[in-house]
Amino acid sequence: MSLDISIIVPLKNEEESLPELVAWIDRVMQAHHFSYEVWMVDDGSTDNSWQVIQQLAAQNKNIKGIKFQRNYGKSAALNEGFRAAQGNVVITMDADLQDSPDEVPELYRMIVEDGYDVVSGWKKKRFDNTFTKNLPSKLYNYTTTKMSGVALHDMNCGLKSYRKKVVKSIEVYGEMHRYIPVIAKWNGFRNIGEKVVEHRARKYGVTKFGLERFINGFLDLASIMFISKFGKRPMHLFGALGTLFFLVGFLIAFYLGFAKIFYDQYNMTDRPIFYLALVAMVIGSQLFLTGFIGELVARNATERNTYLVETRLEQKD
Known part of the structure; x- marks a missing residue:
């Protein structure tokens, strides 16, 4: 019998909120007669989060858990949850009670x-609407929309739902969880929607995200755009750039040689543009060779998204 819903909850040091979150999810599922499972992915917690997950799993067979040996990040936690999920619809939400399980049925x-x-959820009214969060988020969303063509108001919202086929067809790593809709689009899933969702004030603990996410976010967006277009054919980028640089340098050198033979009195090496030509040809050759190396790596990287799972908690019926 297939499950209706898999809920994936990545977490780190959220021991206080977990019992309340699980009880809330169960109330919603029972009220709407959904069959479900909840995968709680402990991303290297240093508090008692894993012990709480074990207790909750003993009380409710729908609760399952994955514990990382160390902190890998939210993308890694989501990726492991995607691998484990068996529901026809997969829903992700944060563990801090800022995402409302009441949004799940819709x-x-x-x-x-x-x-x-x-x-994708859109937290139109936020309780953490500070300058350091609001302005960078708007900038991210605007930049991502322009670069990817995926028009969402809140790309980074943790509350999202997916068709099962989507999560089984993509992988996320680094900090790319912010751009899962973009990754899905580049994998051929173009029917992407948005829903205004409730954003609640944090009840326990503090946020786990620092200022480094601003820089990492831009770098990962650039990585996604590169990988989606040239991940399987890096020579098309590096080879083209290398050829362009080499041709520019070669044409400059050819002109200088021609000028020296027929009418120029100066030595080629006396002209600064000669060294520009040399640099251009060297850079062109390096880019071309980078394309070859990239092709070799792309064809042989088979385990680039493997994580060390210390424990997998799953109850069998």
Whole structure:
């Protein structure tokens, strides 16, 4: 019998919020008669989060857990959850109670009835609407929309729903969880929707994200755009650039040689443009060779998204 919903909850040091979150999810699932599972992925917690997950799993067979040996980041936690999920619709949410499980039924309906592949939450009214969060988020969303063509107001919202086929067809690593809709689009899933969702004030603990996410976010967006276009054919980028640089340098050198033979009194090496030509040809050759190396790496990298899972908690019926 297939499950209706898999809920993936990545977490780190959220022991206080977990019992309340699980009880809330269960109430919603029972009220709407959904069959479900909850995968709680402990991303290297240093508090008692894993012990709490074990206790919750003993009380409710729908609760399952994955514990990392160390902190890998939210993308790694989501990726492991995607691998484990068996529900027809997969929903992700944060563990800090800022995402409301009451949104789950509508997110499920939009996938099953409206035919969306991905539905992203939009926290239109926020409780953490500070300058350091609001301005960078708007900049990220604007830049991502322009570069990727995926028009979402809140790309980084943790509350999202996916058709099962989507999560089984993509992988996320680094800090790329912010751009899963972009990754999904580049994998052929273009029916991407958005839903305004409730954003709640944090009840326990503090945020786990620092200022480094601003820089990492831009770098990962650039990585996604590169990988989506040239990940399988790096020679098309590096080879083209290398050829262009080499030709520019060669043409300059050819002109200088021609000028020296027929009418120029100066030595080629006396002219600064000669060294520019040399540099251009060297850079062109290096870029061309980089393309070859990239092709070799792309064809042989088979385990670039493997993580050390210390424990997998799963109850069998």
